[in-house]
Amino acid sequence: xxxxxxxxxxxxxxxxxxxxxxxxxxxxxxxxxxxxxxxxxxxxxxxxxxxxxxxxxxxxxxxxxxxxxxxxxxxxxxxxxxxxxxxxxxxxxxxxxxxxxxxxxxxxxxxxxxxxxxxxxxxxxxxxxxxxxxxxxxxxxxxxxxxxxxxxxxxxxxxxxxxxxxxxxxxxxxxxxxxxxxxxxxxxxxxxxxxxxxxxxxxxxxxxxxxxxxxxxxxxxxxxxxxxxxxxxxxxxxxxxxxxxxxxxxxx
Numbered sequence: 692x693x694x695x696x697x698x699x700x701x702x703x704x705x706x707x708x709x710x711x712x713x714x715x716x717x718x719x720x721x722x723x724x725x726x727x728x729x730x731x732x733x734x735x736x737x738x739x740x741x742x743x744x745x746x747x748x749x750x751x752x753x754x755x756x757x758x759x760x761x762x763x764x765x766x767x768x769x770x771x772x773x774x775x776x777x778x779x780x781x782x783x784x785x786x787x788x789x790x791x792x793x794x795x796x797x798x799x800x801x802x803x804x805x806x807x808x809x810x811x812x813x814x815x816x817x818x819x820x821x822x823x824x825x826x827x828x829x830x831x832x833x834x835x836x837x838x839x840x841x842x843x844x845x846x847x848x849x850x851x852x853x854x855x856x857x858x859x860x861x862x863x864x865x866x867x868x869x870x871x872x873x874x875x876x877x878x879x880x881x882x883x884x885x886x887x888x889x890x891x892x893x894x895x896x897x898x899x900x901x902x903x904x905x906x907x908x909x910x911x912x913x914x915x916x917x918x919x920x921x922x923x924x925x926x927x928x929x930x931x932x933x934x935x936x937x938x939x940x941x942x943x
Contacts, residue, residue: 852886855878859878862874868900868904869907871896871905872907875896876897879894879897879915880914891929894930895929897915897936898936902936905940915937916934919933
């Protein structure tokens with residue numbers, strides 16, 4: 692509505708300016724005078740018709756101006772919308788391109804980080820597995836070593852017991868008391884280390900052979916005394932009897 696009123700004011704101003712710029716009225720000729728007089732003599736109906744025609748012409752100009760203005764306005768709106776859409780498309784394109792570059796950079800960084808993390812995990816797993824395997828191997832080796840030592844100890848004990856039994860049999864079978872004392876001294880030194888439960892029997896045997904006039908050399912007596920000095924206290928009774936027997940015996 693405001694647009695139409697503005698257009699009317701424009702048309703009215705144009706009409707006014709056209710009338711103002713028109714040639715000034717001249718003195719009417721005789722023919723003009725007759726026309727003027729005729730117009731003056733015309734009735735009010737002719738004047739109303741002329742005013743209606745002028746209003747119709749003004750309304751047509753107003754409608755044409757409105758159509759032209761609306762067409763221009765629509766064209767401007769369309770161009771503006773096109774520009775906005777173009778800018779939006781460009782912004783979306785630049786945003787997608789920027790996001791794509793950021794995505795590629797983040798992807799490469801993530802891949803590198805995952806690679807480093809994976810390498811560290813693999814290295815840690817290898818180290819852990821190596822330690823576990825090494826520990827298992829060491830445990831197995833230690834277990835086998837202990838079993839082997841146990842078997843060797845048992846075998847040595849069996850061999851020692853066999854040799855001890857053999858030497859005891861030879862000692863007891865010896866006819867000469869002095870030679871029997873020498874064999875008993877060797878057994879006394881061995882049993883002090885590995886079979887102390889055999890010591891009382893061996894010392895009693897030596898006391899018996901000394902009573903049968905068995906003799907020890909000075910070096911053998913020194914060896915017997917050294918063994919007796921290293922025996923635990925619970926052997927004091929029998930070791931003292933052996934010391935007394937050697938003190939009263941004769942030496943070679």
